[in-house]
Amino acid sequence: MTTEIWISQLQENGYRITSARRAVVDTVYGSTHALTPIEVYDKARKKYRALGLVTVYRTLEKLEELHLIQRVHQPIGCQAFISAGIGHQHLLLCQNCGQVEFFDGDDLDSLTKNISRKTGYQIKEHWLQLFGLCVNCK
Amino acid sequence: MTTEIWISQLQENGYRITSARRAVVDTVYGSTHALTPIEVYDKARKKYRALGLVTVYRTLEKLEELHLIQRVHQPIGCQAFISAGIGHQHLLLCQNCGQVEFFDGDDLDSLTKNISRKTGYQIKEHWLQLFGLCVNCK
DNA sequence: ATATTATTGAAAATCGTTTTCAATAAGTAT
DNA sequence: ATACTTATTGAAAACGATTTTCAATAATAT
Ligand SMILES: [Mn+2]
Ligand SMILES: [Mn+2]
Ligand SMILES: [Zn+2]
Ligand SMILES: [Zn+2]
Secondary structure (H helix, E strand, O other): OOHHHHHHHHHHOOOOOOHHHHHHHHHHOOOOEOEOHHHHHHHHOOOOOOOOHHHHHHHHHHHHHOOOEEEEEEOOEEEEEEEOOOOOOEEEEEOOOOEEEEEOOOOOHHHHHHHHHHHOOEEEEEEEEEEEEOOOOO | OOHHHHHHHHHHOOOOOOHHHHHHHHHHOOOOEOEOHHHHHHHHOOOOOOOOHHHHHHHHHHHHHOOOEEEEEEOOEEEEEEEOOOOOOEEEEEOOOOEEEEEOOOOOHHHHHHHHHHHOOEEEEEEEEEEEEOOOOO
């Protein structure tokens, strides 16, 4: 039960801890699936009925700003959020059930050097995302 | 001047060739920057004043369906489209001016095998996008 | 030329998200 | 504990982007 990490992060950044924020944090933290604002709203309202959708948007905004969650881009849409990994990581998504995993250890140095040489670009960042079928779904 | 390739693709798929569609095709084909529907609208209306924004949406939809254009995902938004590359390619975007280039020859086989082994996922696809500064902007 | 029907743009509707605002509750000082 | 300050709240309204509706038009086949 380490949702307290997020709670104290919010606190340390001057944000107040409220029932609404706890409900959102409890919902998003530890989810194995990327969740849209509405999905967060529906799930979190089971814990705190009075929750408003507006507050979900506002809390997600703050969690993203503190790099505790990140946006997940998918062919079907780019509004979903997942708990952010630590350090430089990438996502692996199940095309069937939507489960999200992190992986690291990608070495794109020789690739980026190549592209840099060919194109003349100075490469600053990269986005890499893998799609497939998870253990349960394949 | 090979916008005719797109025109005939539309034709072959049973779509009629209209002034509105020509204006959209002329605008998007060959653009070095990803364009949003509104940007397409503004540019295309210089060629065909009567054009409606609705038709831009509808034409982009068809071009995407025929894989002639593709959606570009960026930190600032995911509504822009660019001429699709041929075969398996990836994008390289200038963070300053928005210029888009394609590159191929990425070899992610050993990476995906590794991840596959570690996670148990059967990997089907990947998204790779590089960001940096183009020759003019760096 | 005529007939058929896909396509059009304007307007209305819809959807997701943001802003406004008065009431409330969290944190702080007493 | 109580009072005070002010960040946070949810409802409602506003907003912007996209989609749907619809009657008029224009592309294609005959
Ligand atoms: Mn990486
Ligand atoms: Mn590739
Ligand atoms: Zn799965
Ligand atoms: Zn540039």
